[in-house]
Amino acid sequence: MTTNKQVLLANRPNGWVQASDFRIVETPMPSPGPGQMLIKIHWLSLDPYMRGRMSTGKSYAKPVEIGDVMVGGTVGEVVDASDGTFKVGDFVVGSLGWQQYAVSNGEGLLRVDPKLVPPQAYLGVAGMPGATAWTGLLEYCQPRAGETVVVSAASGAVGGVVGQLAKMQGCRAVGIAGGKAKCDYAVQELGFDACVDYKAGRLYEDLKAACPDGIDCYFENVGGVVMDTVLRLLNPFSRMALCGLISDYNSIEPYGITNIRSILVNRVRIQGFIVSDRMDLYTRAIQQLAAWVSQGRIRYRESVAEGLDAAPEAFIGMLKGANLGKQLVRVS
Numbered sequence: 001m002t003t004n005k006q007v008l009l010a011n012r013p014n015g016w017v018q019a020s021d022f023r024i025v026e027t028p029m030p031s032p033g034p035g036q037m038l039i040k041i042h043w044l045s046l047d048p049y050m051r052g053r054m055s056t057g058k059s060y061a062k063p064v065e066i067g068d069v070m071v072g073g074t075v076g077e078v079v080d081a082s083d084g085t086f087k088v089g090d091f092v093v094g095s096l097g098w099q100q101y102a103v104s105n106g107e108g109l110l111r112v113d114p115k116l117v118p119p120q121a122y123l124g125v126a127g128m129p130g131a132t133a134w135t136g137l138l139e140y141c142q143p144r145a146g147e148t149v150v151v152s153a154a155s156g157a158v159g160g161v162v163g164q165l166a167k168m169q170g171c172r173a174v175g176i177a178g179g180k181a182k183c184d185y186a187v188q189e190l191g192f193d194a195c196v197d198y199k200a201g202r203l204y205e206d207l208k209a210a211c212p213d214g215i216d217c218y219f220e221n222v223g224g225v226v227m228d229t230v231l232r233l234l235n236p237f238s239r240m241a242l243c244g245l246i247s248d249y250n251s252i253e254p255y256g257i258t259n260i261r262s263i264l265v266n267r268v269r270i271q272g273f274i275v276s277d278r279m280d281l282y283t284r285a286i287q288q289l290a291a292w293v294s295q296g297r298i299r300y301r302e303s304v305a306e307g308l309d310a311a312p313e314a315f316i317g318m319l320k321g322a323n324l325g326k327q328l329v330r331v332s
């Protein structure tokens with residue numbers, strides 16, 4: 001190999017992302033300097049937060065500059081190392097972006113064991129999305145046994161773990177997802193007690209039936225009409241972990257929530273959070289989740305796009321719900 005394929009940000013989208021917002025280039029293979037190593041990227045994670053990094057709107061992180069490599073979580077293998085911390089053959093998780101190779105001094109990289117779980121699981125169930133589920137549910141929703149926990153985008157990378165953790169806490173786990181296949185997966189494979197298809201047109205009625213005792217904890221991944229409907233069913237002193245608002249990420253105008261009164265009369269506690277603010281929980285969460293995955297106690301699925309050329313369309317598809325479980329790109 002003498003070149004490095006990279007996916008660059010070509011345009012800032014206005015509304016829905018287009019494939020033309022990305023540019024795929026071949027650049028010379030980078031070579032590591034003193035104290036650096038060369039990493040061959042095997043897997044790239046595609047995540048909703050990347051939509052935010054394509055825009056300049058106020059956020060918790062800086063946008064990607066036009067012409068820069070798209071930001072993204074990766075699992076790779078050290079193929080050339082002069083530094084003592086990592087050795088050739090080590091598998092490392094980090095944020096090395098949409099490219100085949102990267103040079104790093106090791107900062108922000110975590111060595112992982114590809115024999116405990118498949119390496120790409122460190123981008124999903126035993127990685128950032130898993131830690132997000134853990135942090136939001138256990139730290140902010142704080143569900144108690146017997147309570148009803150609802151999670152939106154329930155079949156996705158974060159939502160699928162939330163439901164399974166809720167079951168481990170002795171709760172009733174109810175998902176909300178788009179379509180029968182995703183709901184069947186949540187119930188039959190992940191062990192949710194029920195799952196409501198928000199695309200079926202009876203969200204309030206179906207959710208009410210699935211939650212006969214109301215909702216005590218809501219793990220919010222989508223916002224919009226789903227959040228507005230959930231607000232109507234919240235119990236007094238319920239908790240909401242506000243993790244994501246994907247239904248708004250490609251909107252020109254955000255959805256206007258109407259059922260605000262429920263927050264007051266039910267004394268609802270809402271906590272917005274970003275997983276990286278809680279690095280104190282991160283390592284423990286992913287170690288525990290990896291162990292549970294290896295024991296078969298936590299289950300997951302992946303949607304895999306083959307090669308970096310397929311990354312833009314896979315990313316757009318994920319934003320529209322084409323994925324089932326964690327969306328990945330097999331880079332090499």
Ligand SMILES: NC(=O)c1ccc[n+]([C@@H]2O[C@H](COP(=O)([O-])OP(=O)(O)OC[C@H]3O[C@@H](n4cnc5c(N)ncnc54)[C@H](OP(=O)(O)O)[C@@H]3O)[C@@H](O)[C@H]2O)c1
Nearest residue numbers: 048153156157158177178221222244245246247274275321
């Ligand atoms: N706060 C944090 O630190 C943090 C960290 C990671 C992720 N997140 C957030 O968590 C959420 C889930 O992320 P993920 O990585 O697990 O993605 P994911 O659920 O695997 O994939 C995204 C899913 O969002 C759903 N969706 C898309 N548009 C929707 C709409 N208009 N209404 C309802 N659902 C819609 C789709 O599922 P359906 O087919 O079911 O609609 C799609 O499959 C995102 O909002 C993300 O930004 C936050």
